[in-house]
Amino acid sequence: MEPAGGGGGGRDRLSNLPDCLLHSVLSCLGSRQVVQSSLLSPRWRHLWRGVPCLDIDQREFPLDLPVPESPAWNAPEANRKAFRDTSQERAEREVQLWHRFEDFGDTLLPLHAAASSPPALPLDAYRLHVTGAHQHRCLYRWIRRGLARSPAALHVTNGDDDEYMYNEVPSFSLHSHHYKTDSLPLVLQVATRLRRLHLSGFSLPEEFSEELTADTCPVLEDLRLERCDFWFARIASLSLKSLAMEGCSSNCSYDGSTELALAVPRLVSLNLGDVQLPVVSEDEMPSLAVASVTATRDANAYAGGVDVLKSLRAARVLALRSFNSAELFDEEPKEFLKFQNLRTLTLTECKIGDECQVLRHVLHNVPNLERLVLDDCKVP
Template sequence: MGSSSRFPVATGDRLSSLPDELLYAIMSFIPVRQAVQTCVLSRRWEHLWCSMPCLNIDQQEFDSTATWFSEGSRFEEFVNSLLMFHKARSLDVFRFHVTQNYGFKVVNRWFRRGIKCFPAVVEISRSANARFHGLPHLGSSSYRLRRLHLVKIALDKSFPRQLSSGCPVLEDLKLDECLLDPPEITSCTLRNLIVADCMTNGGNVLTITAPALVSFYLVITGVGWNWDGVSVNEMPALVKATVCLKQDRRYTSSSPKRPCKLLCNLINVKNLELSGLQTLSILHGESDAFPTFSNLRTLLFDGCDLSDDFQMLGCFLNNTPCLEKLTLQCCKLPEGSKKRKRMENPKRMSIKCHDSLTFQCPNLKLTEIKYKEDDVHQLFGLLSGIWRNLRKTTIILTKA
């Protein structure tokens, strides 16, 4: 309360009587233009914005108020003034979103000015119609950086080196639709990693080395998959992993050049989600021995290709001794499933057992299956043989 006593406060103005730290916390929830406008409230608020530890600069805020800032130059003038007069020695959050095209030097100057304030969190993004901008060299300003989220940002050859040696406390990294050249992510401190729809110049292998990772989320989409492959080093502390390999429907010939072979380095994961029709065949080479997932508790297949009569599914179930829950969600079944007759009551149908399929998964307690109506007969036919040795398993069926 000591800081507020220096300013006369209007009677009944309980908000202005709060200490600076609480007012900064309140201001962190509003966009930067509104935060600056609080200077007109009273003398108490006149200079608060100059020291607020959270800068949330979003050009969309100005785009929606064309009567005030009808030209991009007004936004540029505002940002230049904001960063010039802002005097906080360090930032808790530096967030910047660009919607229009600006010269590289202009945007780079804004990014560098924010990063020089030693932010703990950096979130930089651009709209689809704005040109690619690069991430300035973090330098010594990254020693406090805990979270780095980048959307549609170009990352050059200096980025892997900055991650590995210049960010000693970085725990949370998100790269969404970024250009990685080279595609390399190395960090001994990362605990959460998201790589979604990123690109490379082609002919490269996405290499990830993050031994402390707890959560891993990978989405790859694009013509020709845009990658020669994906290489992930062992992650002994991994709790949850999600891998999604999506094919661009406009290009039916799109396919990876060789298997990603990720599974062998995800063996310590406890919760695994795999999605995409081709995911299972791509993630594991046919000639390799299937790995054992000793810690896996939950397994989800979303839209995966099981048309091999569940042979790949059998590999998982026979190599997950601690698996407790299995979810099959709208997966692709053998072609013969569409030729079967629809049955009004699938519980009463006569079904053909696949005696050759025997799964050994003693701890599997729950299996959830979301299926398409056309696949119901073949589904029950396969399940009757597959699950005959899994008597502790409860099967829940839901029509998608």
């Protein structure tokens, strides 16, 4: 793109587009790139402040130094010194990058909000991705400031898989008092506009499930939880249409809870993968169209299972992973698998019986089945 009036007679057609279209384009970029667009021309200087979607992403500040390879135990002292120097240089560079990212995160929202008259315009989406999981104070501050902008979609990712396993996991709450970590005034914000909530790498307290109700989140439709520890035993929402839980573990056993109950009658899509607690549904889900359930076992936990499957009879597409033939056939009456709406059934890593009893049972009791997929299934 050439600036208007630049040499070569080029035409800046992109800058001639209306603000609403340019804001839509910029919303697809990371906020660091969006801010950098202000250098293109005077026309773009303040354009970024009207973008309705903000994305604070630490991955936009990559560490450009490789991890040094540790020398062998009998390596010369010169090699050892080079390793120490390289490691120190990398550590110093990492600290510098974190400070740059912290400054960026601290200034982005205030500068963006200053472009509109108080109160600041609400956001369509606020996305926050922090890989330095130990920096909880900054993370809480940025979450609180994002909630103050009443986003319709909130995506917050904390750390990667290694950080989640070996570092303290921060807690998440929609109540702003949870994030009182500095001297800034508290924001008494109710998520009345929140339609989509995606969280990864958090500990979810017992009151989190209470925040999902109509009093706090009256229009919430999409909830996705990944790599989260949860302390509640029930998810209830009259507005929720999509629920996904991947790699989540429960701490409910401390209070005697033995299962996670779902009260989501309007659910259309359900995905339960590696949820370390049995999941049951309190009611049928008549609007359910797509469901995916993984039965996971370890030394102390059992997730999935036939209890939740009983409530999936309305599904048109069903994917099951790691179930055995007893769960799919022997332990329930034959009426269990009479799914009148089911068109596609996918069985992945399932045990289908020594004489393929599960397949025969499915073919006899699912009258409208059009597609059956077997992926890495086993017979005893």
